[in-house]
Amino acid sequence: MIESIISYGLAMGAAYALIAVAYNVMFSTSRVFSFTAGALGMLGGVCGALFIDRLGLPGVVGLLATLAFCAVVGVVTEFVAVRPVLRSLDQHLYVLSTLALCLMIQQFTAIEWSTVPQPFPQLIPVDLLGIRERFWMPVVACVLVVGGLELLYRHSMIGRAFLAIAEDNFAARALGLPERGLRVASYALAGAIGGLAGFASGGIMLAFFANVSPFNFYGFIPVALGSIGNNRGAIVAGIALGLFQQAANFLVGGVFSSVAVFSVFIVALLIVPQGLFGAPPARRV
Amino acid sequence: MSVTRRGVLYGSLGAAAAGLSARQAAAAGEPIRFGWLTALTGANSAPGLGYDRSIRYTVNKINAAGGINGRKIELITRDSQGDPAKAVNAAMEMASNLKVHAVFGPVNSGEALATTPIFTRFKIPSLGICVVNSLIDPVKFPNAFRLSPDNSQWDDAVRHYLLDILKAKKVAVIGDNTGFGTMATALAVENFKKAGAEVVYDAVIEANAQDVSPNLIRARSAGAEAIACWSDSTGLDARLMNARGQIGWDVVMAGHPALGSGDVAHLLEKPEYWNKVYTVGYRSCSFDAAGKLPPRQAAYIEEVRGKFELQDTLLWWVLAGVDAVTLVAEAVQKTGSSDSDKIIGYWNSQKKWPGLYGDYAFSPQEHNGYPTNDIVMSAANTSRDGALNIAPGYAS
Numbered sequence: 314m315i316e317s318i319i320s321y322g323l324a325m326g327a328a329y330a331l332i333a334v335a336y337n338v339m340f341s342t343s344r345v346f347s348f349t350a351g352a353l354g355m356l357g358g359v360c361g362a363l364f365i366d367r368l369g370l371p372g373v374v375g376l377l378a379t380l381a382f383c384a385v386v387g388v389v390t391e392f393v394a395v396r397p398v399l400r401s402l403d404q405h406l407y408v409l410s411t412l413a414l415c416l417m418i419q420q421f422t423a424i425e426w427s428t429v430p431q432p433f434p435q436l437i438p439v440d441l442l443g444i445r446e447r448f449w450m451p452v453v454a455c456v457l458v459v460g461g462l463e464l465l466y467r468h469s470m471i472g473r474a475f476l477a478i479a480e481d482n483f484a485a486r487a488l489g490l491p492e493r494g495l496r497v498a499s500y501a502l503a504g505a506i507g508g509l510a511g512f513a514s515g516g517i518m519l520a521f522f523a524n525v526s527p528f529n530f531y532g533f534i535p536v537a538l539g540s541i542g543n544n545r546g547a548i549v550a551g552i553a554l555g556l557f558q559q560a561a562n563f564l565v566g567g568v569f570s571s572v573a574v575f576s577v578f579i580v581a582l583l584i585v586p587q588g589l590f591g592a593p594p595a596r597r598v
Numbered sequence: 599m600s601v602t603r604r605g606v607l608y609g610s611l612g613a614a615a616a617g618l619s620a621r622q623a624a625a626a627g628e629p630i631r632f633g634w635l636t637a638l639t640g641a642n643s644a645p646g647l648g649y650d651r652s653i654r655y656t657v658n659k660i661n662a663a664g665g666i667n668g669r670k671i672e673l674i675t676r677d678s679q680g681d682p683a684k685a686v687n688a689a690m691e692m693a694s695n696l697k698v699h700a701v702f703g704p705v706n707s708g709e710a711l712a713t714t715p716i717f718t719r720f721k722i723p724s725l726g727i728c729v730v731n732s733l734i735d736p737v738k739f740p741n742a743f744r745l746s747p748d749n750s751q752w753d754d755a756v757r758h759y760l761l762d763i764l765k766a767k768k769v770a771v772i773g774d775n776t777g778f779g780t781m782a783t784a785l786a787v788e789n790f791k792k793a794g795a796e797v798v799y800d801a802v803i804e805a806n807a808q809d810v811s812p813n814l815i816r817a818r819s820a821g822a823e824a825i826a827c828w829s830d831s832t833g834l835d836a837r838l839m840n841a842r843g844q845i846g847w848d849v850v851m852a853g854h855p856a857l858g859s860g861d862v863a864h865l866l867e868k869p870e871y872w873n874k875v876y877t878v879g880y881r882s883c884s885f886d887a888a889g890k891l892p893p894r895q896a897a898y899i900e901e902v903r904g905k906f907e908l909q910d911t912l913l914w915w916v917l918a919g920v921d922a923v924t925l926v927a928e929a930v931q932k933t934g935s936s937d938s939d940k941i942i943g944y945w946n947s948q949k950k951w952p953g954l955y956g957d958y959a960f961s962p963q964e965h966n967g968y969p970t971n972d973i974v975m976s977a978a979n980t981s982r983d984g985a986l987n988i989a990p991g992y993a994s
Contacts, residue, residue, distance in 0.1 A: 314812075314815065317809070317811055317812070317815075321808070321809045321811075325808065325809075420639075423639040423640070424639070428638070428639040428640055428643040428647070429643065429644055429832050429833065429861045430832070430833035430836075430861075430865060431864065431865075432864050432865055517808050517809070518808060519833065519865065521806070521833065522639075523640065523806055524806075527806065559809065559812075562809060562812045563812040563815075566801055566812055566813055566816060568775050568802055568803065568804055571804065
C-alpha cells in the first residue's frame with residue numbers, strides 16, 4: 314500500500330505540479346488564468362502517442378515534436394483567447410475565452426484522435442532502479458522543469474525580463490521591455506511545460522481526450538494552495554496533492570477520494586486564503 | 599343556385615377526402631425519419647460506435663434497394679457525448695422539430711432515463727438497448743420497447759455464473775460512477791445477498807480513475823473469490839485488469855459486455871491480464887465448442903466483412919443496430935404507414951420476431967423482448983469478429 318501511495322502519488326503529484334507551473338507561467342505575464350492548461354496536458358499525452366506510436370518517430374523526436382506542438386498551442390492561446398480580453402481583465406472574460414478554446418481543443422481531439430483511451434508508448438523498455446517508467450518519468454520531468462526555470466529566471470536576461478513583467482507590468486514597459494513579445498514567449502513556454510506534464514504522465518493517464526478535466530481541476534489546486542504565481546509553492550502543493558489523493562484512494566476509496574481532496578482543499582483555503590506560501594494581504598489602515 | 603345542407607355535406611366530404619389523399623401522397627414520398635441518439639464521443643462511446651456502423655450500413659442498404667414502399671430512410675444522428683443534458687436537448691430536437699417517426703437510443707441508461715419520458719410525450723416509437731429496469735413500462739411508456747435484456751437479466755446471468763457454475767461464495771462488486779454503473783452495482787449487491795452469497799467488498803469508482811489498485815487490494819484483503827464488474831468504460835475495465843495482474847491476483851472477473859471490447863485489448867499491459875475475464879454474452883453471438891456461430895449470424899458477418907470493422911467492437915452491438923433499423927422498416931412496410939400507432943401496434947403483435955441479435959417477443963403488456971435463455975457468459979479474450987467463445991462450464 315505504501316509503495317503504491319508513494320509511486321502513484323509522486324507521479325501524479327508531479328504531473329499536477331507541472332500543470333500548475335503552466336498556469337503560473339501564463340499568469341505571470343498576463344494576469345490570466347488560462348484554462349487551456351488542462352488541454353495542454355491532454356495534448357501532451359495524445360501527441361506523444363500520435364508521434365511515437367502511430368507515426369513511428371523515435372522517442373526523443375516524439376517528445377520534442379510534442380513540446381513544439383504544445384508550445385504553438387500556447388502561442389495560439391495568447392493570440393486567440395487572451396490578447397482580445399486583456400483590456401477588460403476586471404470583467405474576467407478570460408474565463409470564458411480560455412475555457413471556450415479549451416473545449417474546442419478537446420472536441421477537436423475527440424473527433425480527430427479517438428473517443429476512448431488509447432495506450433501511451435513505453436519509451437525505455439527497462440525499469441530505472443526498479444521503478445517503472447510511468448512512475449519516474451513525471452518526477453524527472455518535474456525536477457528538470459524546476460531546475461530549468463530556476464536557471465532561466467536567475468541566470469538569463471529573458472528570465473529576468475519575465476520576472477520584471479510579472480512584478481510590475483507598467484514599470485517594465487516603461488523601461489522598454491517588449492511586453493507583448495515576452496507574453497507570447499511565456500505562453501509558448503507554458504505550452505511546452507503543460508505538454509511535458511501530459512507526455513510524462515501518459516503511461517498513467519493514457520492518451521485520452523477527456524483528461525482535460527482532471528488536469529484542469531487537479532492542476533489548479535496546487536496553484537491556489539501554493540499561492541498564485543509561486544512556482545515553488547505549486548511544486549510542493551502538487552506533490553502533496555498527489556500523495557494525499559492516492560492516500561485517500563486507499564483510505565476512503567472510490568469516488569470519495571475526490572470528495573476528500575476537494576474538502577481538504579476548501580478547508581486549507583479557509584484557513585490560509587492566500588495559499589500556503591503566500592504572504593498575508595496587507596491590511597489597510 | 600340554391601345551397602342545400604346535403605350539398606354542403608358532400609362538398610365537405612369531398613374536400614376532406616382530397617386533403618387526406620394529398621397528405622397520403624405527401625407521406626408516401628416523405629422519408630422515414632429514423633432518429634439515432636447515442637454517445638459517439640466520450641468515455642462511454644464504445645457501444646455507440648459499434649451500433650453506428652451497422653445502422654449506417656443497414657440504412658444505406660435499404661435505401662439502395664429502393665427504400666420501404668418507395669420511401670427512403672433518413673438517418674438522423676445526434677451525439678449526446680454521454681451527457682444526459684445533451685441527450686435531452688437532442689431528444690427534444692428530434693421529437694419536436696425534426697419529427698422523427700421512430701428512434702433508437704440513447705444506449706446509455708443515464709441518458710435514456712432522461713429522454714424516455716420525452717419520446718413518450720411525443721408518442722414516438724422508441725427502441726432501447728439500455729438495461730435499467732425502470733426504462734420499460736408499457737403503462738407509463740407505451741411507445742418504448744427494449745431489444746436487449748434488462749439489468750436483472752444481465753445480473754442474473756453474472757450471478758448464476760459466479761455462484762452456480764464457478765461456486766464462488768464471497769464476491770466483490772465494482773462499478774463506475776455513471777447512472778448505469780451506480781444502479782447496476784447496487785442491484786448486484788442486493789441480489790448477491792439475496793442469493794446467499796457474501797458481498798465482501800463493493801465500490802463505485804470514477805470512470806476515468808487512474809489507479810484502481812486500492813480497490814482491488816481491498817477486495818482481495820476482504821477475501822473475494824470473484825469480482826462482478828459493472829462498467830462500460832473500457833478505460834476503467836482495462837485498468838481493473840491491469841491492476842489485478844500487477845498485484846498478482848488470479849481472481850475471476852465477470853460482468854459488463856465492455857469487458858470484452860477490442861478497446862480493452864489495446865490498453866492491457868500484458869495479454870494474459872485478460873485471462874479469466876468473462877462478459878455477459880449471448881448465444882446468438884457466441885462461438886460454440888466447434889468454433890462456429892449460429893448460421894444466420896455467420897452469414898451476416900460474411901456479408902459485411904470488409905465493409906466495416908468488426909474486430910474492435912462487439913458483434914451484439916452491431917447486430918442490435920441491424921435489428922433496430924429492420925424493426926422500424928418492417929413495421930412501416932407491413933402496415934403501410936409510419937404513424938406512431940401503426941408502428942407500435944405492429945411491434946406489439948410480434949410473438950417471435952427473428953432478429954439477428956435475438957428473437958424478440960413483444961405484447962401490449964410486455965415490452966422487454968429479449969429471451970432470457972439466450973444470455974450466457976463469454977470468455978472476454980476470445981474475440982473474433984466481435985463474437986466470443988462461450989465461457990467454460992456451460993452445457994452446450
